[in-house]
Amino acid sequence: MAHSSNSTLAHHFVDSEQQFDASKMGMWIFLVTEILFFGGLFATYIIYRAWYPDLYIMASSQLDTSMGAINTGILILSSLTMALSIWAAQHNDRKKTTIFLAVTIICAISFMIIKYFEYTHKFHLGIFPGANYTFTGIDHVKAPQFFSIYFMMTGLHGIHVIIGIGLISWLIFKNQKQAFNSSYYTPIEIIGLYWHVVDIIWIFLFPLLYLID
Amino acid sequence: MDNTITSPKNGLKIKRFTSPDHPKVNFAQAEKGIKAWLTTIDHKKIGLMYLGSIAFFFFIGGLLALTLRLELWTPAKTFLDADAYNQVFTLHGAIMIFLVLVPSVPAALGNFFLPIMVGAKDVAFPRLNLLSFYIYLAGAFFSLYSIVTGAVDTGWTFYTPYSAQSSTSVVSMTFGVFVLGFSSILTGLNFIVTIHKLRVPGLTWGKLPLFLWAIYATSVIQILATPVLAITLLLLIMERTLQIGIFDPTLGGDPVLYQHFFWFYSHPAVYIMILPGFGVISEIIGIFSKRRVFGYWFIALSSIAIALMGFLVWGHHMFVSGQSTLSSIVFSMITFLVGIPTGIKIFNWVATMYKGSISLRTPMWYALMFLFLFTIGGFTGIMLGTLSVDVHLHDTYYVVAHFHYVMMGGMLVAFLGGIHLWWPKMTGRMYNEKLANLAAFLIFVGFNMTFFTQFILGSKGMPRRYYNYIDQFQSLHQFSTVGSWVLGVGFSIILYYLLHSLGKKGVIAPKNPWGARSLEWITQTPPVMENFEYTPVVIHGPYDFHKPIAEFEYGIEGSDSHGHEHHKDQHVNIHSVNV
């Protein structure tokens, strides 16, 4: 079996371009499944909001809009730095690649820290998902349900952010070992795609949950 | 014979590659030992591991079926109590659907043959493929683990609020199914990218074997539908563990909402379970009629139509659920329309046999069985899609009979047909055809005995998921149970002769016992590790039996020639060869 001189080219691909195209297509398809996965939650949200519109307006005021807005800005910034890391890799600038990836991670961690404060503040008030809800500040019998949906949507999103942190850290690790250059940066490209979708999902979550009042 | 020809379009020099029937080192010999198999990224071995696992789970699901049919020998308790019986039918359904039918043809036969049929050396993401297999095993583990922690008795549909409140191990099983969904998604993803990106020169979409069109359409459904099941089951798990109140009315939720979510996946899922079967039937009928499959583009595109329209009919499982009359009307209308592309396939397959040269070998017997059984299944689907009649038939044995006709009489029979078609290629061995035909006959007889009876039970008013039944149904139930024993014998015979063919006394198979033309038949038997020892170039279509086999053996040297832009040269402009 002939070996390619390019050690990043897997044996079953004819050339790097085919490999890159295939990898991107694969990631796009995966992201479609992520959108449908969250789509189910968005559908639940839409249905319950259609049934209890007043509840949603009331409950949304319990969410800290400024924290949500800051988080939105942070994620958008992180998408920019992610894109810049790809640009840096395309220009063979290993150092800048790492820096931009690192800033992306810092943004992601900040996002999770703010989320942490948001969640703990709610727990402090007795706002928990489902049966443990004890908050009395919203005068609606279905109030626990709004927050169940809130926790599920933001929680699932948060899990995806954490996974993203893990993936991007791996990219830094590989980059420092000189795995990427201008002719091979596929993992950065496809993890970048993943990160953008995580960002876009938040961009829909934020107004739907925080900006209803 | 001109062994080298030049493409007028791009100067590509292709030549004929002949090879002996059996390679010196086939894919199973290239890496030896259990560890090699368990860590392989070779799609062929992964396909075979899936095949073995699926056969194993089918065996378990089958034992459960025999158990429940035995319990139904008498109206009241025969040997199981009610709770045990309810757990048995739940497990039977969940195993057969999630561990057997959903993966079946794609994971076992698709994995083995898709790359070879497109001329590639592997799927687009081989390591992801192995991961898919292990995710499948993990999902199977969690599902079956539920048996020891209290089993599940909700039925494979997990309807709320019963499933949210039941004291049985719903979380373990639904989590298992959740995990299995990822295996399904990753397999579909791999297949779509492989078909798009890894086809060899000359293999245009119009020359793809119809099996691949079917797998492609199936993969599209897997990508779009499975995530919705995943979130539905996740919500159910949250409902049970945190009581979030989405589906349970005592917590403020809506039980009918669960049904909408669940069927939004599960209806497309039945198309995941049948489309690959259609693909196998196309191959078999083409090969054993020795003719181009009639209406190629109609069959190919009808699979896509079914895949897309299949997303719009989920409410036909809910005509008496309390959903609005208007939704029921719309769902019924579209349900009828989605039956039309399937009918088109049946007619095209029959037309393929016209003026062909028909050979009645075991795979063809399975294809003929399929045509009969699936047509009955399809017509009874029309019956169930009819609003007024469905009010009477919903949740009765009529539904049970219908889905067994399409899933077992259809898909499983097609799967068996595919196994018998491709067994010589995968294993290099030929099975005992007399025994194979006997088994097929027993399965046909046993199947109709078991399940046709159930149409009558259902329309006479016997509800499904019933441990007890009224006395007047006993003789029908007993007849059905005897049928299940005949089925059991048939399947045992299959297991026997297939395993026997692998042993010392097994007969070695030739490279192309059926005289087919698609790429998997051109390569050696069993294939070498890289599938081909050259890069095939496709000149003719997969059903051009009138062209000599020699004209299918053309290709270019090597497989990963650096710098040669092979994958762009899809349209090699050669239609005939100078002899």
Place this chain on the structure above:
Amino acid sequence: MDKLGSIFLPPAKSTIAGEVDSLFNFINGTSLLILVAIMAVIFYLLIKYRRKSDDDVISLNDHNTALEIVWSTIPVFLVVYIFYRGFTDYIKIGSAPDDAYEIQVIGQKWNWTFKYANGNTSPNVLHVPAGRPVKLVMQSRDVLHSFYIPDYRVKHDVIPGRYTSLWFEAIEPGESTVFCTEYCGTSHSNMMARVIVHTGEEFDKWLKESGGRPSDTPLAEYGKQLYSKSGCQTCHSIDGTKLVGPSYKGAFGATHTFADGTSAVVDENYIKNSILNPNAQVVAGYAPVMPTYQGILSNDDIDAIIEFIKELKELK
């Protein structure tokens, strides 16, 4: 076709049943015809074009658009016709006449209770007049159930937290069976009820006189009837067998120990409380699954059951 239909179908005892059956028979008949036609063609082709040699001449004609259009559009017309008939009948099935006689149905694990406009309650037996439309307004007290009368060709899910309904008109006096047809747990297949169709006069008579114990039936004997009619026998035996719930044999006067360690003597109050508030004191070793009969059994009914259980104390 009707003869063939009768193999498949129960007797047609409601006004809509005949129409449903006619459509069922039509679809069956048409399907059978097409199936036979397809199989005949296949059989013919298998013989005529069987492989005679490896050099058989085969046709290269591999498509015919006109044919595709023909065999696509004819089925479309057929299914549109079937859809139309199904749709019109479905509308009828779903539209109860305004003057339909309403009866409330309560479904719970694992029995049915019927409540009439005059306050009568009949557990597990539905009394209806012949020749009059009857509308059932249904609800569940726990999980999903489904109310199905095969003879009438009607069915609808019974949902907790929501009312659903179905209607029918029984043609003539007689009896039919009701089945629960949405899986609801252990005794799902035992959750049956009977429909007794009376003539108009008999029905009015029944309404006036019953819904309670007939004046000439002693309490204990009525209690025994209630024991089977109300579904108690599904979970409580009278011969000592341990089922879902404790046996009644020898229960009265005995001491029951509960899951929380406390205990009590089985007396009249205990029995009444167990019927109305079953999960307040659950006997140790049993699951807290008994539904309440509040609003279903009257005080007289409960007295009758108490007397029945008392009598079982004397049985060996």
